[in-house]
Amino acid sequence: MIAPTLIDWFFIIQKLILIVIIVLITLGLALYTTFAERKIAAILQDRIGPNRAGLFGLLQPLADGIKMISKEEIIPDHANKKLFVFGPALAMIAALMTSAVIPWSSDIIIGGKHIVLQIADVNIGILYVFAVVSIGVYGIMIGGWASNNKFSLLSALRAASQAISYELAMGMSLISVLLLAGTLRLSELVHQQQQTHWNIVYQPLGFLIFFICAMAECNRAPFDLAEAENELNFGYHQEYSSMKLGFYLFAEYINLIMSSAIIATIYFGGYDTPFLSPTAFSINTMALIGVITLLVKIFIFVFIFMWIRWTLPRFRYDQLMRLGWKTLLPLSLLNMIVTALFILLSH
Amino acid sequence: MATSLFWLFSALAIFAAVMVVTSRLAIYSILWLVVLFFTISGHYILMNAQFLAIVNIIVYAGAIMVLFLFVVMLMNVNDPNDNKKSIGLAIFGGLATILFLLSILNIVFNAQHTTKEINDLATTSTGDIGLVQNLGMELFKNYVLPFEICGVLFLSAIIGAVTLGKR
Numbered sequence: 001m002i003a004p005t006l007i008d009w010f011f012i013i014q015k016l017i018l019i020v021i022i023v024l025i026t027l028g029l030a031l032y033t034t035f036a037e038r039k040i041a042a043i044l045q046d047r048i049g050p051n052r053a054g055l056f057g058l059l060q061p062l063a064d065g066i067k068m069i070s071k072e073e074i075i076p077d078h079a080n081k082k083l084f085v086f087g088p089a090l091a092m093i094a095a096l097m098t099s100a101v102i103p104w105s106s107d108i109i110i111g112g113k114h115i116v117l118q119i120a121d122v123n124i125g126i127l128y129v130f131a132v133v134s135i136g137v138y139g140i141m142i143g144g145w146a147s148n149n150k151f152s153l154l155s156a157l158r159a160a161s162q163a164i165s166y167e168l169a170m171g172m173s174l175i176s177v178l179l180l181a182g183t184l185r186l187s188e189l190v191h192q193q194q195q196t197h198w199n200i201v202y203q204p205l206g207f208l209i210f211f212i213c214a215m216a217e218c219n220r221a222p223f224d225l226a227e228a229e230n231e232l233n234f235g236y237h238q239e240y241s242s243m244k245l246g247f248y249l250f251a252e253y254i255n256l257i258m259s260s261a262i263i264a265t266i267y268f269g270g271y272d273t274p275f276l277s278p279t280a281f282s283i284n285t286m287a288l289i290g291v292i293t294l295l296v297k298i299f300i301f302v303f304i305f306m307w308i309r310w311t312l313p314r315f316r317y318d319q320l321m322r323l324g325w326k327t328l329l330p331l332s333l334l335n336m337i338v339t340a341l342f343i344l345l346s347h
Numbered sequence: 348m349a350t351s352l353f354w355l356f357s358a359l360a361i362f363a364a365v366m367v368v369t370s371r372l373a374i375y376s377i378l379w380l381v382v383l384f385f386t387i388s389g390h391y392i393l394m395n396a397q398f399l400a401i402v403n404i405i406v407y408a409g410a411i412m413v414l415f416l417f418v419v420m421l422m423n424v425n426d427p428n429d430n431k432k433s434i435g436l437a438i439f440g441g442l443a444t445i446l447f448l449l450s451i452l453n454i455v456f457n458a459q460h461t462t463k464e465i466n467d468l469a470t471t472s473t474g475d476i477g478l479v480q481n482l483g484m485e486l487f488k489n490y491v492l493p494f495e496i497c498g499v500l501f502l503s504a505i506i507g508a509v510t511l512g513k514r
Contacts, residue, residue, distance in 0.1 A: 083374070122397065124397045127401040127405065131408075133409075134404070134405050134410065134413075137413055142378075145374065145420050157420065157421070161417075164413060184479055
């Protein structure tokens with residue numbers, strides 16, 4: 001048991017600063033992901049996209065934010081007021097919580113002290129991510145129910161059943177990686193990939209399943225059944241206005257970035273720069289290169305997510321369920337068995 | 348710090364449990380139950396049982412309570428004045444609760460009696476049996492037969508659910 005005087009204040013302050021920095025960077029990235037989404041959509045549809053606010057429209061996200069905040073806040077008469085406010089907050093919290101276990105880069109040294117660029121290097125890193133993903137459903141369900149609108153409720157139920165269905169295949173594809181790595185610690189996973197090959201070499205099918213499931217968990221097209229405008233008017237956030245709507249929309253982009261970061265960490269070596277030895281430069285320089293590498297990998301996946309969204313049409317609900325339960329789940333089970341057999345025979 | 352966290356989690360757990368029972372809206376009860384699961388996971392982490400803590404959240408808070416939410420939302424049981432419960436149910440329910448409480452209290456008092464020399468309320472941050480590696484080794488070495496039988500039990504439950512669902 002730790003006596004109050006023995007608490008390592010340096011450790012706590014260091015982690016607090018790290019949390020603030022990571023949350024701020026994530027929010028900033030999410031802000032510009034919305035801009036990227038609009039620009040990429042425009043390019044793919046042969047349009048120009050937002051170009052009025054600032055140079056090349058670069059101030060557009062700020063303009064959007066100001067618009068969101070200054071809109072009138074409306075809480076419907078028949079809504080459950082407490083839960084109506086609680087829903088978007090929960091969505092936002094769950095979206096940001098994932099960032100706690102992602103290893104952003106190798107250690108840095110400031111004033112002779114090692115600082116780990118990861119908020120919490122827990123023993124159960126991957127399971128933690130999984131738990132946060134499964135909690136993320138609550139924000140949508142509570143918001144959809146509290147709105148007291150039939151469309152919102154239907155949309156919330158769709159979103160939740162979709163999330164639950166795809167969580168299974170996601171977990172199964174992860175098990176294959178865990179079998180190979182023998183650890184649940186994300187930093188350890190990155191170290192292993194630095195020393196040998198990236199996990200994508202061993203787990204191409206697992207990666208594909210994980211990627212599709214991540215897309216479904218983020219509620220993005222072609223899996224955006226919960227926001228099917230032509231069936232449900234708008235979605236679970238139909239009754240929301242002002243910044244509460246902003247929170248829901250923003251949480252989706254944070255989820256997008258976090259999914260990309262998790263995919264990069266698990267299958268593409270995290271902050272490992274290809275063709276560069278981890279000891280090529282001084283420790284602090286390597287850490288900086290690591291952060292940039294991870295960010296580049298995240299951007300690539302965010303782009304692929306958007307590319308898919310603006311290319312493929314939406315699934316029908318029965319197609320969605322069939323894909324999840326009858327294609328992805330058996331495939332991930334097969335992948336797991338083959339991986340297990342491979343490990344058994346190679347030992 | 349571990350002791351103060353223990354008291355915080357305990358107080359929160361009891362408060363959440365009381366709220367589960369006394370809330371008039373079924374949705375509130377469910378959400379307070381989720382809070383309760385989180386506090387229990389906090390206790391697990393204090394005891395270094397990280398795997399148990401996270402699985403508790405994934406399975407109970409993340410899956411089972413979502414299904415509860417589904418049912419409550421679809422059945423639309425949100426009328427707080429819907430209190431038509433029979434007296435017989437209340438009497439037998441109360442009786443069962445008191446009996447259960449007595450048996451739990453029995454365990455609590457006996458436990459205090461046997462661990463008097465340790466003189467500690469709860470052992471926190473000690474032992475590493477809850478870590479994934481050790482737990483896995485235990486399950487697949489010493490307890491492999493019960494573990495596999497549990498697996499078969501779950502499989503039969505799944506098959507039963509599918510057959511009932513197809514009917």
